Amino acid sequence: MSARVRPFTIDVGHDVLDDLRWRLERARPAGEVPDADWDYGTSGRYLRELVAYWRDGFDWRAAEATLNALPNVWADLGGLGVHAVARHGTGPDPLPIVLIHGWPSGYLEMTRLIPLLADPGAHGGDPSDAFHVIVPSLPGFGFSGAPRERGFGYARMAETLSRLVTEGFGHRRYGLHVTGLGAYIGGRMAFADPDAVVGLHTHDPLLLPSPSFDPPFGPATSAEVTFLARSRAWSAEEGAYGAVHRTKPSSLAHALNDSPAGLLSWLLDKHRTWSDCDGDIERRYSKDDLLTGATLYWATGSIGSSIRVYYERVRADPPIPPGTRLPVPTGVAMPPELPGTPPRQAPREMVERTHDVRHWADLPAGGHFASWEEPEVVADSIRAFFRPLR
Secondary structure, eight states: OOOEOOOOOOOOOOOHHHHHHHHTTTTTOOOTHHHOOOSSOOOOOHHHHHHHHHHOOOOHHHHHHHTTTTTEEEEETTTTTEEEEOOOOOOOEEEEEEEEETTTTGGGGGGGGHHHHHOGGTTTTTTGEEEEEEEOOOTTTTTTTTOOOOTOSSSHHHHHHHIIIISSSSOEEEEEEEEEEHHHHEEEEEEEOOEEEEEEEEOTTTTSSSSOOOOOOOOHHHHHHHHHHHHHHHHHHHTTTHHHHHHHHHHHHHHHOOHHHEEEEEHHHHHHTTTSTTTOOTTTTTHHHHHHHHHHHHTOOOOOHHHHHHHHHHSSSOOOOTHHHOSSSEOOOEOOOOSSSSSOOHHHHHTTTTOEEEEEOOOSSSSHHHHHHHHHHHHHHHHHHHGGGG
């Protein structure tokens, strides 16, 4: 490791936790019609239940100790600090891999993959499949510093993470596993330095680059037309959050940054709707899981910077023309398509318009957060994809 990278310990101040409890004691969820459930958005009944547990039952110090058991580091990259978990692989020749999270999960989404990838031999795998695992918190998320200037979108995030890997850790060759908005960032890392990125593994192969159906590219097949129609329908039903993030992020951020109950409501809606949980959020996330993520946002005041990147992306990122091919091999671990989750089950021919697909695994379960929901099968897919690329 370079001198730029140092160990990091999570230590949220008592004053922050005292203020959080004070606000939770005064939480004021909105009124609802008598039979409201999750059809209006976050259930007021469940929100009140979870707020009460956050106030009186949740033990942040225990959660903090669990997070500190991971090898946390901090890198100073020209004045912007980046937090990461960095675990050395146990095997004959580990390949570095960067796991890039999406929103709103943060780096917690990837933590269940860390031991499975770093030490496969201890989890029923082949030690020769080991990775040096780096899980950064994206700039503006959690313990990483928040950009203060305009124009810090996905392209600038990609530059920052590339510097973290090459300058901070000294890796000249590495793989990527990316999901959600992390797929945009990983794609830009691959475009910027295809000699360093040996391959990109993802649940979201259509985010970057996007396919084109205009000449000289072939017209959409019937399967592609059907998928595009499903995508438009999903955007109309579930895409309002993204429209707000892209257009008026501060109008929302001020409210979420001031009210922990409001913040929790915004996060809960996505964790429930986008997970393979059949409507029961605690099938995939315990209360402690949900509140660990919410407390990270609250303690760091990072909800505003985490959603502002949507705004910056559409105004500042240099365009990559539709139909441009990703310059590195792609591996796909495709979750099943579920009601409410972002549409992913694209026909393979659609993905192959822009990707050199070397591996494709249809996952039996899991939703938008498949890396958290089904870490064992996702780890198997990652190992299989990178095996011939080492």
